[in-house]
Amino acid sequence: MKVEYNYLPKEFEDCEAIIEEWRKLINTTDFTLGAYVEAFEEKFRKAIGADYCIAVNCGTDALILSLKGMGIGVGDEVITVANTFYASVGAIVAVGATPVLVDCDDRFQIDATKIEAVLSSQTKAIMPVHWAGASPDMEPIIEICKRHELLMIEDACMGIGASVDGQSPGTFGNINAFSMHPLKSLNAMGDGGMVASSDTKFVEWMRKYRNHGMVDRDHIEFWGINMRMQPLQCVVLSQGLDRLNDTIEKRNKNAKILDEGLGDLKQVSLPRRLPKNIETFALYMGLFEERDKLIQYLNEKGIEAKIHYPLALHQQKAAKEKCIFDPETLEKSTLQANKLITLPVHQFLREEQLNYTVNTIREFYGKN
Ligand SMILES: Cc1ncc(COP(=O)(O)O)c(C=O)c1O
Incomplete structure (x- = not known):
């Protein structure tokens, strides 16, 4: 049996509705900003319950624009977690600031109890990451920001459709970033x-910065750049947003099958799920003994398991010159890099494919 990781062929199997809307858009030649972008910003804003949304080219741009919008730059430190995607740290470096790395907890989220130990007079902001589409413990992070007068920028790139006790990721911090x-x-x-x-x-500043700092065609207020979202993508994303709840529901149902099938294995450690939260399962992760042998076994059996990522960020060569961290304090991020496997969990998987994944892992550990 094959258990595919990539669900995009199914997600975009039928694109007739997209193409039909693209035809209308092409007739308007409204190819930069304009009505389609504004309509999608508004729809997204309502969906997550934010006050203002600004559509940009990608999640990395969203992070950079957020940091720049807060005035973060050279000489500033931004605290984030060591087990995230490159872009969280890359964006901090891109604005000239210094990333300070803290460890994750057993749920693979930034460990809020480790943040105060790395504060310095240069600390300007904290960037919690909604890693894998689950969420960190937001309350203590909000408290720390208040107590030390720090800004918060959420990396909610994996968090579209998640919720933290009823509230969407990307609505807690001062400025927050999402990826599509x-x-x-x-x-x-x-x-x-x-x-x-x-x-x-x-x-207001970010809207202008996204579009060269322009106030009108012939005048700029300051030097900005082009970070604009393409209207063609707004059509795709607007239709995707209509399916989002269904997508999240199916992924959660699938994740439950994996959780229940693997939860009793002593060789497997799954992150604790918080009953008040909903996860997006952008990634379904667990720690597995004999990881490298297991992933090879799974791949041979047709299960496209992956690793996100085999190196934590502090283990990257690039981190040594640009980031502040003490490797001895990053034990869990290191452990995660050594033992983590990401299993397919997407919305198009059938129950038999999920049971096959469970049974193959059990078989590997000799537990049928
Ligand atoms: C946690 C996190 N932050 C930032 C990004 C960057 O987003 P993008 O690829 O849209 O630039 C990603 C995804 O790629 C991500 O997973």
């Missing part, structure tokens, strides 16, 4: 990103 990369919970046909904020003083 093809393998997130809401998929562009290429790249897409969004910035959400409730603070008008940040929003």
Whole structure:
């Protein structure tokens, strides 16, 4: 049996509705910003419950725009977690600031109890990441930000459709970033990103920065760049947003089958699920003994398991010159890099494929 990781062929199997809407868009030649972008910003804003949304080219741009919008740059430190995607740290470096890495907890989320130990006089912001589409413990992070007068920027790139006790990721921080990369919970046909904020003083500046700092065709207020989302992608994403709840529901149902099938194995450690939260399962992760042998076994059996990622960020060569961290404090991120496997969990999997995944792992450990 084959258990595919990539669900995009199914997600975009029938694109007639997209093509039909593209025809209308092509007739308008409204190819940069304009009505389609504004309509998608508004639809997304309502879906997550934010005050303002600004559509950009990708999640990395969303992070960079958020950091720049807060005025973060050279000489500033931003605290984030060591087990995230390159872009969280890359965006901090891109604005000239210094990333400070802290460890994750057993749920693979930034460990809020480790944050205060790395604060310095240069600390300007904390960037919690909604890693894998689950969420960190937000309350203590909000408290730390208040107590030390720090800004918060959420990397909610994997969190579209998730909720933390009823509230969407990307609505807790001052400015927050989302990604619509093809393998997130809401998929562009290429790249897409969004910035959400409730603070008008940040929003007006970011809207202009996204579009060269322009106030009108002939005048700029300051030097900005082009980070604009493509209207063609807005069509794809707007239709995807209509399916989002269904996507999240199916992924959660699938994740439950894996959780229940693997939960009793002593060789497997799954992150604790918080009953008040909903996860997107952008990634379904667990720690597995004999990881490298198991992943080879799974791949041979047709199960396209992956590793996100074999190196934690502090283990990357690039981290040594640009990031502040003490490797001895990053034990869990290191452990995760050594033992982690990501299993297919997407919305198009059939129950028999999930049971096959469970049974193959059990068989590997001799537990039928
Ligand atoms: C946690 C996280 N942050 C940032 C990004 C960057 O998003 P994008 O690929 O849209 O630039 C991604 C995804 O790729 C991500 O998973």
